Amino acid sequence: ESQLNPNYSFENFLEGDSNRLARNASIAVANKPGGTSFNPLLIFGGVGLGKTHLAHAIGVDIKDKYPEKTVLYISAEKFTQQYIEAVKKNNRNDFIHFYQIIDVLIIDDVQFFSGKTGTQDVFFHIFNHLHQNGKQVILTSDKAPVDMIDIEQRLLSRFKWGLSAELQTPDFETRVSILRNKLYRDGVEMPDDVVEYVAKNIKTNVRELEGAIISLIAQSSFNKKEITLGLAREIVEKFVKNTKREVSIDYIQKVVSDYFQMDINTLQSKTRKRHIVQARQLAMFFAKKYTKASLASIGSQIGQRDHATVLHACKTVDNLTTTDKQFRKYVDDLSKKLSM
Ligand code: ADP
Ligand code: MG
Structure with a gap:
């Protein structure tokens, strides 16, 4: 088959x-x-x-x-x-x-x-x-x-x-027509303003768009509530929060050190061994990328370093990502793990 x-x-x-x-x-x-x-x-x-x-x-x-x-x-x-x-x-x-x-x-x-x-x-x-x-x-x-x-x-x-x-990521009009088509096929009626609100606020991918509509339909039938703009606001807000939860610096250090099979203390240590330095620099790079923490705060949380060290780490990672294939694979793998 x-x-x-x-x-x-x-x-x-x-x-x-x-x-x-x-x-x-x-x-x-x-x-x-x-x-x-x-x-x-x-x-x-x-x-x-x-x-x-x-x-x-x-x-x-x-x-x-x-x-x-x-x-x-x-x-x-x-x-x-x-x-x-x-x-x-x-x-x-x-x-x-x-x-x-x-x-x-x-x-x-x-x-x-x-x-x-x-x-x-x-x-x-x-x-x-x-x-x-x-x-x-x-x-x-x-x-x-x-x-x-x-x-x-x-x-x-x-x-x-x-x-x-x-x-590519679909534009607003396409998102609206994807939603309308899905609702039509599922035999569900939904006011235009609700459909447009969802399409406007969920932009990253179609799976999430469908996911938001599904939870909206489920919520309305469990709670016997009508599908209104108010309900849509509540649900979309939760949905966006859940899918974009911010990762913490601790979590980043955990993921990076697991990936390189070392413990967090090693990652934070003063050693100059190349693979440990690289792991530390990657943790700093992702902390900069995925959190709102300042360079200074990132430095202090990753082994008591100063803000210049973090800045240098971010630049090094950028450079190595373009010149070193193996290193780029690290960055890709870690990005995937961190954005789940
Ligand atoms: P990918 O394989 O790229 O991760 P999928 O093919 O699994 O994505 O699509 C995710 C969901 O979005 C599926 O339910 C799919 O039917 C739906 N989808 C994606 N693009 C469209 C589109 N242009 N029209 C209708 N449905 C779409
Ligand atoms: Mg697929």
Whole structure:
């Protein structure tokens, strides 16, 4: 079976400036799988902007138009697990063969391949085989190919063969139409001012937008209250607070020291050992980025340093992020952990 979710259709994917290119390219690919220059089609963009939805929509539409074609949707994570299993059981060749006879292969979140050389290698061979045989490959990623870290060059260059299309944050009008469409499909009525209020205040991604509407509907039915602007204000306020809770400097030090497998005392110590200095500088950098604390206050909380030391740490991190790939991976990993 193809693992496709029929609710993730093109019809349900509202168009706006933020997604027009990606949506149209997806439709073109679905009309002629393997028969356009968009091969592979790589859809990239931040969390909750519709990558998985579009990837499914392509598969759903192809299954509809070309029932005889084999379409497979799989997350990069699951693909990796399957591959590891196959190697353990001495089935590597069966694994490769299984994927080489698929007509349309959709792999979601390929950034997961980062650093996994075995999986990248096997995917490289599968990709080449499919591409040479005119089969369609669709990939999604949270980054553009140029920003991908720890992915082999030869694979990156394949990613760039076709089309990379970005999903951006939808503008207000698009957010309103996404909400209206969802409410309509769920058979829920909601006053215009409420819909607009939610769309205006929740801007980061579509998943959160839907989440806010869902809690609004739930609250109104649990408490038998009408969905009014007042209720929307209450809920959206809570929602925004919960999703943007400020992280503390202690928490940052904990996350950074866990990441580098050292304890907080080591991170704060006076030592000049390079990896410890770097961990400390990263903690300072993230404290500056994610809290409102002053440089002086950050310094005093991270091992009694002065404000100039913190400033220097922030600059060092900025520099290393642009010049040192490994270091940039630290920053990316930690950003993810801290923004959960
Ligand atoms: P991603 O994979 O990029 O993290 P998803 O595809 O899971 O994001 O999308 C998150 C939610 O937002 C899903 O419920 C999806 O249906 C919805 N969504 C995103 N973009 C749109 C859109 N343009 N129109 C309708 N729904 C959308
Ligand atoms: Mg996704």
